[in-house]
Amino acid sequence: MDVKARDCVHQINEDDHTELRRGPWTVEEDFKLIEYIATHGEGRWNSLARCAGLKRTGKSCRLRWLNYLRPDVRRGNITLEEQLLILELHSRWGNRWSKIAQHLPGRTDNEIKNYWRTRVQKHAKQLKCDVNSKQFKDTMRYLWMPRLVERIQAAAAAASASTTTDVPATSTTTSTSVFGDDQLGGAQQVTSSSYALENSSTTVASSDSFGTQVSQFSDFSDHYTTNNNISINYPTQELSDNYYNHGMDVQSLEQFNPWLDNLFNAEDFYFLQQQLNFNM
DNA sequence: AATCGTCACAACCGCCGCCTA
DNA sequence: TTAGGCGGCGGTTGTGACGAT
16 A cells, blocks of 8 residues: 555545445446556555545455456356366365455455356256255266366367367376465366365275276267276265265256356256166 | 346355454 | 454345246
């Protein structure tokens, strides 16, 4: 805080008996806040609000700046990588939105919180289960997150294929480098296998390697259209039990919503249902 | 065209912990 | 030591946009 701003702390406008404004911010208010911070920097928000001539609480100014006006704030669609990261980090930390937001540069805790509530919780509701229930978490771990990884890999493969022909088409190790610090153990590679290894709260069927499992799972969409008698090492049996023993409505999976549509296509749902029935 | 329901997101509220006088 | 101010955080609400009827 500079001298002017600091002095302003003691210069409470005693004549200002007007009520504090609430509700949506106007362009003029935004401009005042941006200009003041550009000149004086962030400081104590209550005094900043007064000095900037804003009839707002310090909290309101802080929120407006951090969630909307800040230059480095990212707006717009949550990418697949970001979706994956949110699911992953939420499974670790729960509703620690600010902590999760620290790992998504430019995204605010408010945005992530809204994303979770509008997309994820809505889908849990569709499945008639609690968002904190084990079956829902397992669904995320063993179906949605690997599916997201697949889509990220597919997108990366498509991108690289357009630039080079040297990339092996069967690679399943493409990962997203998403962690900017070592709080999660360094530059963690987000792959299907990492979920199986790190997040499994259940016994995963034995196999030569997780890579094999991942490969099989990752090839689901290829196999199920040509060979329905495939071997699945992902814990779909348990998932199936969870669905049917806890009254989860698999049919409702077909009720697409924008978020879910981003993860699955119609074939995915068909396959999911086939596998759940197959394992009953 | 009007109404209604749903969705997405901005903004507010209340609580908590930290800081400072 | 303690009380008040403040910022941070998670939960909740309000509202505009949009699609369905």
